[in-house]
Amino acid sequence: MLIFLEAVLKCSIIKLPFLRKLSNIFSFLIIILTTTISCIKTEKFNIQNGDLLFQDLDSSPLCEGIEKVTIGFSDMKFSHIGIYTNINNEDYVLEAFDGVDTVKLDEFLNxxxxxxxxxxxxxxxxxxxxxxxxxxxxxxGMSLINLEYDEEFKIDNGKYYCSELIYEMFLISNNNEEFFELQPMTYKFKGQTLDVWKDYFEKLNKIIPENEPGINPGGISLSKKIKIIYNYQDNTY
Incomplete structure (x- = not known):
């Protein structure tokens, strides 16, 4: 019995410093892990001049009509696009929304x-x-501020819809060589023209410009000349 107790005591003496050391290691790892998670959660996305902001608007049936007949990055639905610009150290988005103008970034995002x-x-x-x-x-783009919104979605008529504005901005800066590509537009879903587009162009007293050259936010999001870098919906890079 004495021999057994002596063995137990010896083992305890050996194990105790080891366990303390192991405990310290675990505590250190927990601190590192907690700090890392905290940094990930609080890391702020740094937006830069020229970043393109692709937006899923739900403001009207027209937005749904755009999203139904176009395809975006990773099958995302985009009905609007703007471009970030810093003006006097303040965050703005240049866009063609109710016409060409700038809007505060926070207003755009919300x-x-x-x-x-x-x-x-x-x-x-x-x-x-x-x-x-x-x-x-x-x-x-800034020189086009106050020009009208292009309700007819026609290129080169002195008016601008959202993605047309982006198209022309980079066309001009690229020495009038196409940067983002125009594609034949369609207003059809599964081979049928959507009612929302029939009603829209009927009110304008215009023919639906099916297959005429145009551009859309989804198409730009698929361009190999850009990289999708951030999603505000879940704060992922």
Whole structure:
């Protein structure tokens, strides 16, 4: 019995420092893990001049009509696009919404929210080799402020819809060579023209411009000249 007790005591003496050391290691790892998680949660996305903001608007049946007949990055639905610009150290978005104008970034982001009250906006950034086009693109875009919204979705009529504005901005800065590509537009879903488009163009007393050249937010989001870098809905990169 004495021999057994002596053995137990010896084992305890050996194990105790080891367990204390092990406990200290675990405590250190927990601190590191907690700090890392905290940093991930609080890390702020740094938006840059020329970043493209793709938005899923729910403001009208027309937005749903746009999303039904177009395809976006990762099958996301986009009905609007703007471009970020810093003006006097304040955050703005240049867009063609009710006409060409700037809007505060916060106002833009809060225009359409998901169920968790997060902005339904995804950010695309030009690939590095194209970023030299941004200053002149923004300069041209700012010169178009106060021009009317293009309700007919026609290119080169002196009016601008959202993605047409982005198209022309980079066309001009790229020495009048197409940067984002025009494609034949369609207003059909599964081979049938949507009623929302029939009603829309009937009110304008215009023929539906089926297959005429145009551009849309979803198409731009698929361009290999940009990279989708941030999703405001879940704060993911």
């Amino acid at each position: 225009r359409s929210l998901n169920k968790k009250k997060q902005p339904k906006v995804v950010v695309g950034r030009l690939q590095k080799k194209y970023q030299n086009l941004i200053p002149n693109s923004l300069k041209h």
